[in-house]
Amino acid sequence: MAADITGTRRAPWMLLSPSLATVGLLLIIPMLFIVVYSFWLRTATGADQVGFYLDNWIEVLGDRFYRDILFQTFAIAFYTTVICALVGYIPAYFVANTPVKSKAFLLLMLMLPFWISYIIRTMSWINILGTSGALNTVMLSLGIIDGPIQMLYNQTTVVLGLVHYLLPFMILNVYVSLDGIDKNLTEAAQSLGCTGFQAFREVTLPLSLPGLAAGSLLCFVLAAGTYITPIVLGGPRDAMFANLVFEAIVTQLNWPLGSALSLVLLALLGALVVIYTRYLGIDQIAKSFE
Amino acid sequence: MDDTKRYERLLNRYRDGDISRRTFLTALGAAGVVAGVTGGPMGMLAKTARAATPEQVRFDGWGGVVSEAFEKYAFAPYTKKTGIKVISGTFGGADEYIARVKAGQPGEFNLAHLSGVFDYARYHGLELTSELNEANIPNLQNVIPSLIEPLRKISGGTLSAVPYDYGTTGIAYNRKYISDDEAKAKGAKLMIDEAYKGKIGGWGEWKTRVWYGALQSDQDPNNIKDIDAVWDMIRSHRDLALKYWSSGAELMSLLAEEEIYVTEGWSGRIKALQDQGHDIGYLDPAGGLGWQECLFVLRGSPMAACEELLNFMLEPEVAIAVAEGQSYPPALDPNKVELGKIIPTLPAFDPKGTLASLSFFDPAYWNENEADWSKTFSRVQRGY
Numbered sequence: 156m157a158a159d160i161t162g163t164r165r166a167p168w169m170l171l172s173p174s175l176a177t178v179g180l181l182l183i184i185p186m187l188f189i190v191v192y193s194f195w196l197r198t199a200t201g202a203d204q205v206g207f208y209l210d211n212w213i214e215v216l217g218d219r220f221y222r223d224i225l226f227q228t229f230a231i232a233f234y235t236t237v238i239c240a241l242v243g244y245i246p247a248y249f250v251a252n253t254p255v256k257s258k259a260f261l262l263l264m265l266m267l268p269f270w271i272s273y274i275i276r277t278m279s280w281i282n283i284l285g286t287s288g289a290l291n292t293v294m295l296s297l298g299i300i301d302g303p304i305q306m307l308y309n310q311t312t313v314v315l316g317l318v319h320y321l322l323p324f325m326i327l328n329v330y331v332s333l334d335g336i337d338k339n340l341t342e343a344a345q346s347l348g349c350t351g352f353q354a355f356r357e358v359t360l361p362l363s364l365p366g367l368a369a370g371s372l373l374c375f376v377l378a379a380g381t382y383i384t385p386i387v388l389g390g391p392r393d394a395m396f397a398n399l400v401f402e403a404i405v406t407q408l409n410w411p412l413g414s415a416l417s418l419v420l421l422a423l424l425g426a427l428v429v430i431y432t433r434y435l436g437i438d439q440i441a442k443s444f445e
Numbered sequence: 446m447d448d449t450k451r452y453e454r455l456l457n458r459y460r461d462g463d464i465s466r467r468t469f470l471t472a473l474g475a476a477g478v479v480a481g482v483t484g485g486p487m488g489m490l491a492k493t494a495r496a497a498t499p500e501q502v503r504f505d506g507w508g509g510v511v512s513e514a515f516e517k518y519a520f521a522p523y524t525k526k527t528g529i530k531v532i533s534g535t536f537g538g539a540d541e542y543i544a545r546v547k548a549g550q551p552g553e554f555n556l557a558h559l560s561g562v563f564d565y566a567r568y569h570g571l572e573l574t575s576e577l578n579e580a581n582i583p584n585l586q587n588v589i590p591s592l593i594e595p596l597r598k599i600s601g602g603t604l605s606a607v608p609y610d611y612g613t614t615g616i617a618y619n620r621k622y623i624s625d626d627e628a629k630a631k632g633a634k635l636m637i638d639e640a641y642k643g644k645i646g647g648w649g650e651w652k653t654r655v656w657y658g659a660l661q662s663d664q665d666p667n668n669i670k671d672i673d674a675v676w677d678m679i680r681s682h683r684d685l686a687l688k689y690w691s692s693g694a695e696l697m698s699l700l701a702e703e704e705i706y707v708t709e710g711w712s713g714r715i716k717a718l719q720d721q722g723h724d725i726g727y728l729d730p731a732g733g734l735g736w737q738e739c740l741f742v743l744r745g746s747p748m749a750a751c752e753e754l755l756n757f758m759l760e761p762e763v764a765i766a767v768a769e770g771q772s773y774p775p776a777l778d779p780n781k782v783e784l785g786k787i788i789p790t791l792p793a794f795d796p797k798g799t800l801a802s803l804s805f806f807d808p809a810y811w812n813e814n815e816a817d818w819s820k821t822f823s824r825v826q827r828g829y
Contacts, residue, residue: 199816200570201543220824287702305643307704308688386691391649391683392828399823405540406651407819408547408567 192414201408211415221399221416225423228396231310232378235317239374240367242318243325247366248359250326251333262330265323277316277387281307312388313395317378324377325370332366333359365435372431376424396420501530502750505542506558508535514770515558518763519754529750537692539564546573551745556754558609561737562595563652565606566808567815568741574605575742581752582607584759589778589798592737599808606739607755608776610768613793613803614653614736615729617700617710617718625726628707632730633660635707637681646699646708647682649689651822652811653709653734654679660732667807672818679825689826700725709734712792713772720772727792735793735803737776 193211196204215221250261268276283289286303294300306312336359344354382397397420403413504520506512512533520531536542539560546554546568559565568574579585585593585607592608616635618628622644628635636645636657647654658675659666661682669675687705690696693714699705700715701723715727740758742751757763761782768775769787774794777784788794795802 197816199813201547201567201815202571220827220829224827281698285702286704305687391647391686391689391826394827402823405544407816407823408540408543409816409820410547 189414189418192411193418195411197407197409197411203411208411211412214412215415215419221396221419224394224399225396225419227394228379231314231317231395232375234314235321235378236371236374238314238318239321239325240371243322243370244329244363244367247326247329247333250330265326265330268323273320274383274387276319277384280312280316280319280388284312307388308390308393310389310393313385313393316384316388317381320381320384321374321377324373328370328373329363329366332363332369336362368431368435372428376427379424380420500528501532502555502747502754503532503534503553504556504558504754505534505536505554510770511558511767514763514767515758518766519758519760523754523757527750527753529754531754543567543571546743547571551743553745554743555746556751557741557743559606559739559741561592561608561611561739561805562599562808563806563811565596565739565741566599566812568743569599569605570812573744574600575744575746575748575751576600576603577605577607577742577755578748578752579604581749582756582759584756584761587759587761587778587781588776589800591800592776595805595808596739605744606741607759608737608739609758609764610771610773610775611735611737611793611800611803612712612773613729614648614656614709614711614734615715615727615792616733617696617708617715618726618728619700619703619706620724620726621703622706623726625728628726628728632728633657633732636709637661637678637685638707639685641706642685643687644704644706645682645686646688646690646696646705647686648696648709649691649826651819652806654682654822655818656734656806657709658682660730666732666734666804667810676821676825679822683826683828716772716792729793729803732804735800735805737805738773739776 192203194207194209196206196208196210198204246265250258250265253261281288284306285291286305286307290306291300291303295303340358340362341354344358345351349357379395380397382395382401385393385395385398396416400413400416400420403409403416407413504515506515512535516533520533524530536545536557542557542559543564546557559568565574588608592611593604596604596606596608616628616633618635623635623641631638635641636647638645647657655669655675656666658678659669661678662671662674664670664675688699690699690708693711696708696710697714697718700708700710700718701721710727712727712729715725718725719727740755742748742755758767759777761777761784764775764777765785765788768791769785772791774788774791775784778798779789779796780798789796793803
């Protein structure tokens with residue numbers, strides 16, 4: 156009897172062990188290495204000095220430079236998320252209310268950008284917005300402008316590139332939420348005297364908010380962690396926090412400082428995910444990948 | 446410090462009584478766990494993947510036409526003669542490659558086409574230099590002595606690399622908007638000219654920015670007296686610049702598309718633009734920046750195989766073909782080797798073979814300031 160109980164207790168752990176081993180080996184242990192690294196020091200030759208030093212943490216947490224770039228990063232991520240939410244809701248609504256036959260095709264179209272490299276998609280804006288790019292060429296040929304307009308290499312183009320990259324994530328999340336709403340509810344609201352817009356505002360929109368929140372979380376976290384877009388579409392000053400991590404690790408060969416910087420970003424974004432999970436539940440995000 | 450030294454030090458501390466038996470065993474146990482992740486099965490995989498065996502050597506370079514020339518003129522005949530395969534890899538930049546090497550194990554990477562003296566000193570500082578047996582590289586006799594000596598000085602008389610080519614980072618300008626006379630008159634200060642605000646570019650690399658900041662503040666880049674003045678010049682350039690480019694392809698695109706009218710540029714890349722028909726001028730200003738590239742052999746590599754490959758790559762036929770492919774003069778001494786008709790037309794080519802007119806990074810001086818200046822540049826770039 157006792158053996159049965161022990162066996163029953165062990166069974167879930169046995170079943171979970173491959174997943175736990177994978178997470179442990181590929182996530183937890185490497186993360187611990189990063190934590191250990193953050194307490195080492197970089198010597199003048201670029202080699203690491205093993206030990207327990209708080210210098211990197213004091214620098215990262217006490218230096219205004221890092222706080223400012225972090226604030227700038229979150230501001231860019233916030234603008235990107237808001238634009239994605241505003242722009243992404245409409246196509247998601249359209250797809251959700253399309254007959255089933257066309258829905259599969261539209262969803263396939265939505266996934267299409269993922270088949271092209273993110274870097275190439277980002278670089279495509281240079282051919283569109285450059286001084287000899289498509290937009291300037293069209294406006295010049297139509298006589299709208301006398302000379303090419305400088306549109307590239309500023310914070311606006313960084314946000315534009317991020318919106319282009321992240322919009323499908325927002326649309327998918329909102330679509331999943333909208334698709335799960337019982338259509339009878341909207342019809343019931345209208346039968347009780349609501350106009351179409353009132354039914355949307357009072358019924359559809361509130362019920363789709365979890366999807367909107369899940370999409371926003373994904374967009375914000377992915378935007379805040381990017382470093383390619385500012386390199387390709389940004390000007391000299393336009394940097395995000397991940398660029399500092401890249402510079403510390405690759406350019407300055409300062410892995411200890413880079414580790415501390417990456418842990419700060421991880422902790423802040425992780426806190427955001429924890430808050431979201433506490434109030435809205437992480438399962439909403441999982442639905443969009445089902 | 447390698448693992449063997451770490452273990453020896455740990456053992457000595459235990460023998461000297463500095464640590465208890467328990468601490469010693471705990472430390473060994475922890476090392477075992479780390480080895481289990483990075484050294485055990487992963488290490489075996491790495492050994493399979495690495496090219497340190499005599500059957501093959503690994504070469505990493507910049508890719509593109511240079512790698513194609515290496516493949517055709519050096520690697521293929523080398524493999525045919527020796528039976529040793531060359532596994533060819535590429536990297537995007539010297540910083541990226543050194544990070545990869547640092548994360549790897551001795552012998553995983555063998556040869557690399559690296560930027561000259563500064564990186565050579567960096568690798569030496571990280572204890573990644575090897576010791577070439579120069580008797581196995583007879584073609585080294587044909588290399589310009591003034592390119593070899595700085596390397597020899599860093600590694601205490603021996604060599605871990607052979608110089609391969611050289612070039613300059615001068616000022617490139619669009620002749621449609623900036624005349625040769627104006628460029629010559631303004632020199633390095635052309636890039637902080639308010640008249641071209643929003644049409645100025647620059648390489649987003651701290652060394653080049655500091656070098657040109659020194660020239661713009663009328664200082665010797667290898668002996669900067671007023672670094673604050675240099676940072677002020679970098680700020681002025683930053684505020685006028687549209688874009689810091691990060692690759693040769695981006696540099697060429699920005700100039701060709703007329704996004705920018707003036708920037709620093711690599712002599713070979715500007716020559717390539719000129720050959721494509723773009724009216725781009727190129728000027729090495731007074732105190733302009735010269736550099737060399739070398740073929741570096743990393744510590745832990747199969748030396749005899751690497752030395753033989755280096756000798757192949759220094760064969761005049763190979764070195765000239767590669768030089769023509771990348772538009773940078775080879776490191777071969779024009780007094781000893783007939784370089785053909787194209788090489789003398791390349792920018793930065795020195796027919797005397799002394800390179801006396803070029804200024805190079807003083808590796809000791811720049812390495813001493815590297816940690817401080819690279820970090821400060823990161824801040825200045827972002828508006829500080």
